[in-house]
Amino acid sequence: MATVFPKSHKDLLQERQPGFSMPSELYGRQDVLDNDIEVIFHQHWIMVGVAADVPEPGDVYAVDIGRSSVLLVHDDDGVIRAFRNVCRHRGSRLKDPGKSTVGMLVCPYHQWTYDLDGALKHAGHMGADFDRSCRSLMPVHVRDIAGVLFVCLSDNPPMDIARLEQEMTARWAPYDLRNTRIAYESDIIEAGNWKLVIENNRECYHCAGGHPELLVSLSSADLGYSAEEMTAHERAQVDAFEALSERQRASWDADGIIHHVVDEMADENPTMFRAQRQVIIGAGESQTMTTHVACHKLLGGGARRDLGSSHLWTHHSWTHVMSDHAVVTYCIPLTPDTTLVRSKWLVRADAVEGVDYDLEQLTEVWKATNAADARFVAINHCGTQDPGYVPGPYSRYTEVFLERFASWYSARLAAHGVR
Numbered sequence: 001m002a003t004v005f006p007k008s009h010k011d012l013l014q015e016r017q018p019g020f021s022m023p024s025e026l027y028g029r030q031d032v033l034d035n036d037i038e039v040i041f042h043q044h045w046i047m048v049g050v051a052a053d054v055p056e057p058g059d060v061y062a063v064d065i066g067r068s069s070v071l072l073v074h075d076d077d078g079v080i081r082a083f084r085n086v087c088r089h090r091g092s093r094l095k096d097p098g099k100s101t102v103g104m105l106v107c108p109y110h111q112w113t114y115d116l117d118g119a120l121k122h123a124g125h126m127g128a129d130f131d132r133s134c135r136s137l138m139p140v141h142v143r144d145i146a147g148v149l150f151v152c153l154s155d156n157p158p159m160d161i162a163r164l165e166q167e168m169t170a171r172w173a174p175y176d177l178r179n180t181r182i183a184y185e186s187d188i189i190e191a192g193n194w195k196l197v198i199e200n201n202r203e204c205y206h207c208a209g210g211h212p213e214l215l216v217s218l219s220s221a222d223l224g225y226s227a228e229e230m231t232a233h234e235r236a237q238v239d240a241f242e243a244l245s246e247r248q249r250a251s252w253d254a255d256g257i258i259h260h261v262v263d264e265m266a267d268e269n270p271t272m273f274r275a276q277r278q279v280i281i282g283a284g285e286s287q288t289m290t291t292h293v294a295c296h297k298l299l300g301g302g303a304r305r306d307l308g309s310s311h312l313w314t315h316h317s318w319t320h321v322m323s324d325h326a327v328v329t330y331c332i333p334l335t336p337d338t339t340l341v342r343s344k345w346l347v348r349a350d351a352v353e354g355v356d357y358d359l360e361q362l363t364e365v366w367k368a369t370n371a372a373d374a375r376f377v378a379i380n381h382c383g384t385q386d387p388g389y390v391p392g393p394y395s396r397y398t399e400v401f402l403e404r405f406a407s408w409y410s411a412r413l414a415a416h417g418v419r
Helices: 009-015 023-026 029-042 159-174 195-200 231-253 359-386 400-415
Strands: 046-050 059-065 068-074 080-084 098-101 120-122 139-143 150-151 180-189 262-264 274-276 309-314 316-320 326-335 338-348
Touching: 009 023, 009 029, 009 400, 023 029, 023 195, 023 359, 029 059, 029 326, 029 400, 046 059, 046 068, 046 326, 046 338, 059 120, 059 326, 059 400, 068 150, 080 139, 150 159, 159 262, 159 274, 159 309, 159 316, 180 326, 180 359, 195 326, 195 338, 195 359, 195 400, 326 359, 338 359
Parallel strands: none
Antiparallel strands: 046 150, 059 068, 059 098, 068 080, 139 150, 180 338, 262 274, 274 309, 309 316, 316 326, 326 338
């Protein structure tokens, strides 16, 4: 018998008080997660990988998104295509999640065979009059935005992806992210709802107590602070950071480096994103424990190291592109209380581990940060499911983006008529 809930998803969204965290059920109920996947992950643009996942013709990358699965395929013409990971015979999965290299896509069940452009080439025992042209793989909308791959499973994808594409192509073009390789990647199954993963990522309130590695290169003041509660020492630190930021931005202006903030996080924007260039403190070069570059072959063949972090947030991802490497991370919900967090560290395609960079130095900051965040998300989710949980207030200084995410999320579910 199906579970009957006293409050609908729509009721729970309307119940949330502005400025406060979400009701427990929005984090913990299966029907809510089903709606989240159907609306947010199946109707909106989502990040699923990078061009370096499929660098050569014949490379295939299968990514699961809820009950759906997408194949990213680098075809013989050098184009990255996307298809439903479903055989047009009787629906078998063509590929397990992960990467492979093929000459053609062959269904493991009855060996229906597809070209890399999705066309059905062979289907045995179907008769001489069988029309193969009607059984090509089902295409999925895909955008390669400066080497970062987005897909939309909807037949009518939001058109405002053009705004993100325009903005990030200009910002990331100098780094030539299509000419990179994956130096390291990790999958973490975090014990929490995907919305808590995003809430955790959107604030640095917890950084002082939980991210010593990240704060070597990042000032928590960059994501807000309460001036009225500061000690004299803290005020001096913020003043020094703001002075540094002003000097750094003036230097970027002199070289024509894009650094202004673009904020497309309004409720009415289906493709929610925020782009900025964050100032790196210390040596100012990279998010490493030394704040110097970890890879000496700079992305795009550039010469300037102090480019900060060209940062992108979407509704389920966060990306940092620096002069020497990039860290690309996105999350995919699995269950109400588990979320896949997938991270990829990119270096220039011709960079050699142990010669041009040390892998530990390259990855240690974000490996430590991701591990700490997984612990924070787990204790947060556990607490939201306690009968004693009551939604609490967001800080108006350091949790502004949590409220904006919650408001956007509610608006998107409402726009799609969730009940």
